[in-house]
Amino acid sequence: MSRHGEKAREVLLDAAEELFASYGIDAVSNRKIAEHAGTANHSAIKYHFGSRQDLLEAMLQRALADMRRCRAALPSAAGGPQASLRELVTVQALPWVYSFDALGRPSWRAQFLFQARLHPDLPSIVGDSLRDEVLGAAAQGRELKEFEGIPEMVVKSRALILGPMFLGLCAQYERTVNEGRQRGNWESVGYFLVDSMVGMLAAPSTAPADFMGFAEG
Structure with a gap:
């Protein structure tokens, strides 16, 4: 071309x-x-x-490529066999945040991805990667001490919340940046989200988990 x-x-x-x-x-x-x-x-x-679908897929692939460049630039890529829950979440979440930060102003990437995750014909590329990293560790038999005492169904159900939680806040923050109302910076948003997601995933379970059958879907 x-x-x-x-x-x-x-x-x-x-x-x-x-x-x-x-x-x-x-x-x-x-x-x-x-x-x-x-x-x-x-x-x-x-x-x-x-086609229209080809356009949408090109948009998602561009977002993934930008994120992967940011991930490759990280000083170290945690996620090995001994990685903690925090390391697993960090290596998935921060490259997305850094890729949003690297865009010019105004930017629309986080808000578009939030819209895309609601579209029936598009994969939730951010939510899927966060969820799969957490659940994949458990499926491979890796013991994450943070999950001790938490029913498996609760862990699965919480993992489904990661994408909406992450993208929702990033989209909201991107809007405040565009409007000149932001406080802090993208990196502080990233670490706030890492803390929040790890805290939510590892929080004690205090209610029966049998109503969470949606996690199997």
Whole structure:
């Protein structure tokens, strides 16, 4: 693809990210995205991406690529056989936060991903990675001392909450940054979320867990 073509794709991705974040994915037409990107070609999405689904998948893949670059830049990547729950959550969560921080201002990535997790045809790439890392450790027989005394169904159910919890706060903070109302910085948000998620996952269980059958779905 030519440099001009790559630039045109990036402009369309940026326009779609902003509009989807602001109005919801199903409320924005391909024509509106093209107009917001400043092109007179109303078929630009079809030309550069193919289908609407291809556009959405390209947006998710771009977000994943940015996150993975941030993860590779971390001083060390915890997550080995002896990793603690905090290390597992940190290595999953902080690269996303750093990738949001690396975007220009205003930015729409966290808000778009929050919208995307509600879309039936899209994977929840943030929530799935957080959930799978925690549950994968247990499935592989790794003993996480933080889970001692907590029923397995409670751990599974709490893991399902991680994605909405993480993305909801990141989307909210991104909006305050865009509006010039933020306090602190993205890194402080990241560590607050790590503390919150670890605390929620490892909190004592004080109620019967038999109502949590949704965790099997």
